[in-house]
Amino acid sequence: VSADALVLGPGREFDLVRGFLARWGELAQGVGGDCAELDVPAGSRLVVSTDTSVEDVHFRRDWLSAREIGYRATAAALSDLAAAAAEPLALLLALTLPRGWRDAAGEIAEGVAEAARLAGAPIVGGDTTAGAALSLTVTVLGTAARPLSRAGARPGDALWLTGTLGGPAAALRAWLAGAAPDPVHRARFARPLPRLAEARWLAGQGATAAVDLSDGLAADARHLAAASRVRLDLDADAVPRLAGVELAEALASGEEYELLLAAPAALDAVAFAMRFGVPITRIGRVAALAAGERPGVHARVDLPGGHDHLSP
């Protein structure tokens, strides 16, 4: 069915997949059949999420290397498993590869593998097709006895944040102004670290709800408040941000892949930082709704709107 501009050559789809399998080695498991087969441990729930990264929507070619594109798309999907405090089980890669990206396919696959290895998630399937725009849809599966979600925050919980915000927004600001971003900012955009082990540890310490900051802190805090039917009292000044990032930018910065959690106030932040090499900061508290009050976020500053991939 291929339009002429998109075709490769006879057997090229299979050649590509063979090339991926050679690079992935034992990380690839059972790829090539109609379905992958997996076992979910007894007593565990299955959690699943799918996440698409499209050229000129989520990134531009001159911003990232091919390897970073593969890594980042995979890490972004895995971050949804972190929000559930799930153990990664497997991932699938649906790759749409335009002609102009063919020579970079191997590097993209290396980036996917790098994120998968860090997470301990085998690559169990996928689909490779031609198309006019580079696109990666990564589906992740994980397991957890009791997955965290946006619902579940309880009045009296504290509001905790992993990491230091603002890097992705600052990097974008620089790129869109035609400048080179600060390397620290750029790294937060190009090589996010899904907080998988961190989330499982926090769930073990009594965390009651979590959301990853794909839409930015202000927007995702609203999502958590709505799902948990609570008010979040946010101490915006406490939000840690990178050098060179204004507060408003840190609150709006999307695609952060840090976690916002409701968890006990007595959490040992020093033990967390020593264990994982990343800070966790108390940035507010969970409050019960007053009679007639709608779920939302209170802060002493104006909160920016959320990050919407379909918006400017």
Next chain:
Amino acid sequence: VSADALVLGPGREFDLVRGFLARWGELAQGVGGDCAELDVPAGSRLVVSTDTSVEDVHFRRDWLSAREIGYRATAAALSDLAAAAAEPLALLLALTLPRGWRDAAGEIAEGVAEAARLAGAPIVGGDTTAGAALSLTVTVLGTAARPLSRAGARPGDALWLTGTLGGPAAALRAWLAGAAPDPVHRARFARPLPRLAEARWLAGQGATAAVDLSDGLAADARHLAAASRVRLDLDADAVPRLAGVELAEALASGEEYELLLAAPAALDAVAFAMRFGVPITRIGRVAALAAGERPGVHARVDLPGGHDHLSP
């Protein structure tokens, strides 16, 4: 990050998802969080597959209605669960929606829902993004106590085929020649029926291996032979084909979404046809490899090469 040509407007992504949820009703379960949560019954294995349909690669806009595009992409993904004889558990939709398709988003979603309802699969998650080309990546999850795969065919099994081949190839031939396809041929392209209940019944009757004909009978028979390490003796003349379809076209016709199975020769084909309203035909047998023989397919006709989405 959106390029200017791709943007919608503030909150438009959430508006789209709300519109989908309104159309899907109870078919949508748990959409909106970071992850969907599912339970896999004890004693069942999880099977999972992902399948991408891209405009101008898998279909053209003037060939199909928006509803058919949604239906077909979803049915194609569900067909992989049929090849595993799995019970559908859930599906996720990653939709890339260019500006020119925005008004059709609701109809696409209706088509997705129609296929999901037929299969009894709730829609549990997804991702909606802008992009330059319409693309649907559907991930399907299913369960089976003992999934079928391409491996497992045993010498002595018969080779069985569901349905009547050639419709998709004949429809494509007409479209590419600028003609209107025969309505019967068109329907096989536009509205394939994943053989889900059929496959589970056949597994219960002792089927040992199965593959769906996404690449065409000749190519998928080779895949089954290779995975099972057997020779398939194919009686090509026995392959049922639609009126107006030559044998070679039927053998090469991809995206059929019928099933090729290894199963006992004594299968009750009449009972199958009465139960499911579709024929099943014995088209050959599974043979042991002779010493030094490589897995493959023997037939009295020259077999065409497989269908490759990345080839002309």
